[in-house]
Amino acid sequence: MSEALDTREYKVIGSRVVRPDGIDKVTGRAAFGADLNLPGMLLGVVLRSPHAHARIKSIDTSKAQAMDGVYAVITGADFPNASETEDPALSANVMAREKVLYHGHAVAAVAATSMAIANAAAAAIEVDYEPLKPVLSLDEAMADGATIIDEQLRTAGADEASDTPTNVAQFMRLDRGDVEQGFAEADVIVEGEFATPTVHQGYIEPHACVATINEGGQANVWCSTQGHFDVRSLAAKVLKINVADLRVTASEIGGGFGGKTTIYLEPVAIVMSGKARRPVKMTMTREEVFRASGPASATKSRIKIGAKSDGTLTAMQAWIGYEAGAFPGGPLAPGLMCVFAPYNAPNFLIEGVDVLVNKPKVAAYRAPGAPQAMYAGECMMDELARKLKIDPIDLRILNAVEEGSTATYGPKFKAIGFKACLEAAKAHPNYTRQLAEGEGRGIAAGFWFNAGMQSSAEVHVNENGTVTVIEGNPDIGGSRASMALMAAEELGIPYEQIRVIVADTESAGYTNVTGGSRVTFATGMAVIQASRDIITQLKERAAATWGIEEELVEWEDGHAVPKPGVNADVQPLSLADIAGNAGRTGGPILGRASLNARGAGPGFSVNLADVKIDRETGKVDVTRFTAIQDAGKAIHPSYVEGQMQGGAAQGIGWALNEEYIYDADGVMENAGFLDYRVPVASDLPMIDTQIIEIPNPTHPYGVRGVGETPIVAPLAAVANAVRDATGIRISELPLSPPRVLEALDAAEE
Amino acid sequence: MSRTHVTTTVNGERREFLCEPQQSLLDVLRDELQLTGTKEGCATGDCGACSVMLDDRLVCSCLVLGVEAEAKSIDTIEGIATDEGLHPLQEKFLEHAALQCGVCTPGFIVAAKALLDQNPDPDEQQIRYWLAGNLCRCTGYDKIIRAVQDAAQTMRGEAS
Amino acid sequence: MARVFIPDHLASVTDNVREVEVMASTFRELVQKLDERFPGAAEAIMGKVAVAIDGDIIHDPFLDPLEADSEVHFLHRIEGG
Numbered sequence: 001m002s003e004a005l006d007t008r009e010y011k012v013i014g015s016r017v018v019r020p021d022g023i024d025k026v027t028g029r030a031a032f033g034a035d036l037n038l039p040g041m042l043l044g045v046v047l048r049s050p051h052a053h054a055r056i057k058s059i060d061t062s063k064a065q066a067m068d069g070v071y072a073v074i075t076g077a078d079f080p081n082a083s084e085t086e087d088p089a090l091s092a093n094v095m096a097r098e099k100v101l102y103h104g105h106a107v108a109a110v111a112a113t114s115m116a117i118a119n120a121a122a123a124a125i126e127v128d129y130e131p132l133k134p135v136l137s138l139d140e141a142m143a144d145g146a147t148i149i150d151e152q153l154r155t156a157g158a159d160e161a162s163d164t165p166t167n168v169a170q171f172m173r174l175d176r177g178d179v180e181q182g183f184a185e186a187d188v189i190v191e192g193e194f195a196t197p198t199v200h201q202g203y204i205e206p207h208a209c210v211a212t213i214n215e216g217g218q219a220n221v222w223c224s225t226q227g228h229f230d231v232r233s234l235a236a237k238v239l240k241i242n243v244a245d246l247r248v249t250a251s252e253i254g255g256g257f258g259g260k261t262t263i264y265l266e267p268v269a270i271v272m273s274g275k276a277r278r279p280v281k282m283t284m285t286r287e288e289v290f291r292a293s294g295p296a297s298a299t300k301s302r303i304k305i306g307a308k309s310d311g312t313l314t315a316m317q318a319w320i321g322y323e324a325g326a327f328p329g330g331p332l333a334p335g336l337m338c339v340f341a342p343y344n345a346p347n348f349l350i351e352g353v354d355v356l357v358n359k360p361k362v363a364a365y366r367a368p369g370a371p372q373a374m375y376a377g378e379c380m381m382d383e384l385a386r387k388l389k390i391d392p393i394d395l396r397i398l399n400a401v402e403e404g405s406t407a408t409y410g411p412k413f414k415a416i417g418f419k420a421c422l423e424a425a426k427a428h429p430n431y432t433r434q435l436a437e438g439e440g441r442g443i444a445a446g447f448w449f450n451a452g453m454q455s456s457a458e459v460h461v462n463e464n465g466t467v468t469v470i471e472g473n474p475d476i477g478g479s480r481a482s483m484a485l486m487a488a489e490e491l492g493i494p495y496e497q498i499r500v501i502v503a504d505t506e507s508a509g510y511t512n513v514t515g516g517s518r519v520t521f522a523t524g525m526a527v528i529q530a531s532r533d534i535i536t537q538l539k540e541r542a543a544a545t546w547g548i549e550e551e552l553v554e555w556e557d558g559h560a561v562p563k564p565g566v567n568a569d570v571q572p573l574s575l576a577d578i579a580g581n582a583g584r585t586g587g588p589i590l591g592r593a594s595l596n597a598r599g600a601g602p603g604f605s606v607n608l609a610d611v612k613i614d615r616e617t618g619k620v621d622v623t624r625f626t627a628i629q630d631a632g633k634a635i636h637p638s639y640v641e642g643q644m645q646g647g648a649a650q651g652i653g654w655a656l657n658e659e660y661i662y663d664a665d666g667v668m669e670n671a672g673f674l675d676y677r678v679p680v681a682s683d684l685p686m687i688d689t690q691i692i693e694i695p696n697p698t699h700p701y702g703v704r705g706v707g708e709t710p711i712v713a714p715l716a717a718v719a720n721a722v723r724d725a726t727g728i729r730i731s732e733l734p735l736s737p738p739r740v741l742e743a744l745d746a747a748e749e
Numbered sequence: 750m751s752r753t754h755v756t757t758t759v760n761g762e763r764r765e766f767l768c769e770p771q772q773s774l775l776d777v778l779r780d781e782l783q784l785t786g787t788k789e790g791c792a793t794g795d796c797g798a799c800s801v802m803l804d805d806r807l808v809c810s811c812l813v814l815g816v817e818a819e820a821k822s823i824d825t826i827e828g829i830a831t832d833e834g835l836h837p838l839q840e841k842f843l844e845h846a847a848l849q850c851g852v853c854t855p856g857f858i859v860a861a862k863a864l865l866d867q868n869p870d871p872d873e874q875q876i877r878y879w880l881a882g883n884l885c886r887c888t889g890y891d892k893i894i895r896a897v898q899d900a901a902q903t904m905r906g907e908a909s
Numbered sequence: 910m911a912r913v914f915i916p917d918h919l920a921s922v923t924d925n926v927r928e929v930e931v932m933a934s935t936f937r938e939l940v941q942k943l944d945e946r947f948p949g950a951a952e953a954i955m956g957k958v959a960v961a962i963d964g965d966i967i968h969d970p971f972l973d974p975l976e977a978d979s980e981v982h983f984l985h986r987i988e989g990g
């Protein structure tokens with residue numbers, strides 16, 4: 001489903017209204033995952049593996065079962081066989097069976113009347129492990145004679161099918177032209193190797209849910225998720241139950257960034273609720289979030305770029321390895337598809353692998369795969385500009401994709417805003433501002449596809465002409481406001497007369513996850529169509545009221561009016577007039593739309609970072625940061641800027657401080673916010689934003705997704721700024737004080 | 750486990766509760782007093798989502814024991830709006846879109862109010878350092894800082 | 910005739926043919942025709958890959974119409990975070 005672009009002047013789109021759910025969120029009323037309490041509710045905890053890799057020989061739960069106040073103790077044996085489910089990896093990740101595959105992997109769970117009892121009971125469960133050698137890095141996993149994590153695994157996508165067990169889950173290649181020839185034609189070639197660590201989305205609200213299931217097998221789940229329909233289908237797969245027996249209500253969600261697009265606790269709470277015949281609430285501790293939810297892949301990469309002396313690219317080559325964690329599924333495909341996506345390269349060869357290691361199964365993190373890939377690619381573009389002595393923005397403008405260019409991943413781009421972002425960056429005062437002594441400046445580009453997929457929306461007209469919009473995407477960053485703005489724009493009524501409800505899986509039409517930067521684009525399109533459905537009906541009602549033909553009525557500024565030239569002696573009817581009379585003209589007025597949105601508009605960005613480096617400590621401070629991004633059309637500019645600023649902050653954290661630190665046994669040593677250091681207010685400057693609006697031709701208002709692109713460019717922008725300030729290319733993230741200091745010291749020797 | 754009887758004042762009201770010796774003030778507020786506006790992000794004092802005022806001192810309620818609340822006065826996010834309506838900080842957080850997911854917001858508002866109550870005219874640097882104990886993963890802090898500056902201005906009676 | 914571009918990961922199905930022309934008015938018909946020419950193509954494509962038709966990425970292609978001069982690219986499915 002796609003729509004013709006509309007070029008009207010907007011009345012409310014683009015205004016900075018207060019979000020409809022705002023008051024509840026600033027007064028503490030909004031109910032997040034852990035905020036629901038039910039009568040008779042038990043509290044559940046998970047017992048987690050102390051080993052990164054081990055065989056489970058036996059589990060004895062008898063002592064835990066016998067404790068007062070304990071109502072359920074479960075292990076993998078209480079779940080359907082993982083291999084007989086539709087998603088064996090998910091199932092085995094939710095609860096380990098024969099083997100534990102990472103430190104923190106769930107092995108058993110307890111529900112009891114208090115946390116103290118539940119924790120004591122979990123501690124009383126006896127698990128006999130046979131420890132195995134953990135595989136903790138890409139290099140180890142791919143080495144000859146490596147310990148094999150899953151004996152059944154074979155490399156998908158390999159050129160030669162092999163029946164040898166491996167840790168390489170997938171091989172992938174994208175190519176065009178002749179890359180050797182392209183390098184032969186180059187006047188200049190740059191090459192580099194890069195590494196990025198495992199990082200976490202770091203949403204502030206830990207995973208939480210409350211589940212109840214009755215004797216007939218009908219379950220209710222309340223949880224913090226980016227997609228309650230996905231929770232329903234995933235939990236139904238793990239438990240082999242009918243989706244019709246599972247009703248999922250999304251709580252307000254305290255951040256997700258991709259990390260809440262899958263499930264961990266929900267099936268466990270359902271099984272325990274069934275055993276205990278009581279509601280069960282489960283919440284992860286922050287430590288569990290780090291150890292046992294889904295962080296983002298660590299990567300290693302090699303990049304080689306060739307160009308003519310005028311800067312024209314002749315060949316681009318990349319190899320990128322993604323750590324998948326304990327099960328296949330790292331973001332290999334999107335990463336490879338992104339790495340050189342902003343550029344026209346006549347010849348390229350992009351290859352990569354998805355590799356198992358004994359770490360938590362990775363999950364999506366904002367533009368999954370792209371930040372790691374484009375960090376490496378954009379650092380090498382910077383090196384190329386230096387070698388060619390060309391301004392780094394000019395080098396990019398010279399090679400930038402535009403409408404009609406063929407993307408490295410295949411199709412031709414429609415209207416895109418990459419050049420517009422580059423030109424805006426070039427003209428930005430922050431690009432030409434004089435740097436202070438010891439400061440450096442970096443620039444980098446970002447790209448993300450954005451997603452469409454399935455959405456539904458209903459619009460209900462209330463008897464006084466106010467409107468309720470019902471949709472199925474948890475509001476993670478102000479999307480209720482965007483939906484209300486779009487409905488208000490279509491219906492021609494004030495924004496304040498619209499309420500938006502995020503309904504549960506039995507009350508809203510099926511809707512894919514709040515992710516892929518798809519909500520304002522796809523669900524917004526459904527809201528627009530449902531509003532147009534309402535307008536058709538309003539015109540029918542007005543025509544019936546006036547006793548004229550429907551074709552003679554039009555909808556203008558929130559009123560039904562006769563078309564120009566129609567000779568009818570009638571007064572315009574407002575939405576409230578028609579709604580008040582609905583009983584007499586055919587009953588309540590409901591509009592609806594469901595769609596599978598095609599043609600999501602790719603998002604491009606350009607970031608400028610200025611840094612200052614403390615020579616004594618190696619500490620890098622970002623002193624100025626500018627995010628420029630094509631939003632297509634900003635429905636609510638403040639929330640678009642917010643996405644750009646939040647993505648910048650996460651990207652800066654990834655560049656400078658964040659990393660999982662493992663000991664030799666595969667135990668994460670910094671599983672808390674004290675030692676896994678996300679940026680705090682005093683670490684950051686104001687983040688300047690500039691929204692570019694090159695309309696996406698497939699959305700009626702030109703909307704592109706905006707949520708993910710912002711995290712892609714900051715890694716390289718900061719790394720290039722550090723390179724600029726120090727003259728040294730440090731090719732591994734994070735650029736933490738010890739690493740920077742070591743590089744500075746080494747350079748001085 | 751024996752439970753201790755605690756008498757305290759919460760948002761100006763006398764409240765009593767029974768609490769286990771190891772239970773944090775955060776758990777007591779959320780689980781015993783049903784004041785779930787105060788959030789848990791870490792339970793180790795590192796995120797500030799659980800910020801409350803304890804006898805006019807800003808604390809992480811996850812680091813305070815429930816029993817320590819005896820005879821003390823606690824102010825939480827639920828007590829910040831009054832009969833007159835929202836507090837200027839609440840208004841300005843909404844106006845500036847200083848929240849995305851909103852889970853950090855109660856902690857930020859409680860902490861920012863503590864700052865403005867003692868320093869009505871903080872500069873950007875002072876706001877950033879004061880709020881450095883409150884993590885927000887969504888906003889990059891920019892709009893939060895602006896909301897606090899704007900609220901301070903309103904509270905000083907200056908037009909914004 | 911629609912121009913169909915075969916990516917590396919499907920090249921084994923098409924005996925390394927990387928570009929074909931197919932007369933089809935919908936995506937479903939295109940896949941049927943590909944399968945007649947390269948048995949196993951339908952199995953490898955339907956429900957497994959996304960497609961870009963004239964630049965629009967479609968996650969679950971099936972009934973989507975093709976123009977006489979459409980360009981069709983098969984892609985890995987991207988969902989995002």
Ligand code: FES
Pocket residue numbers: 788789790791792793794795796797798799800809810811812
């Ligand atoms: S929950 Fe208290 S500081 Fe994080």
Ligand code: FES
Pocket residue numbers: 204254255847848849850851852853854884885886887888
């Ligand atoms: S708004 Fe989400 S953590 Fe601050």
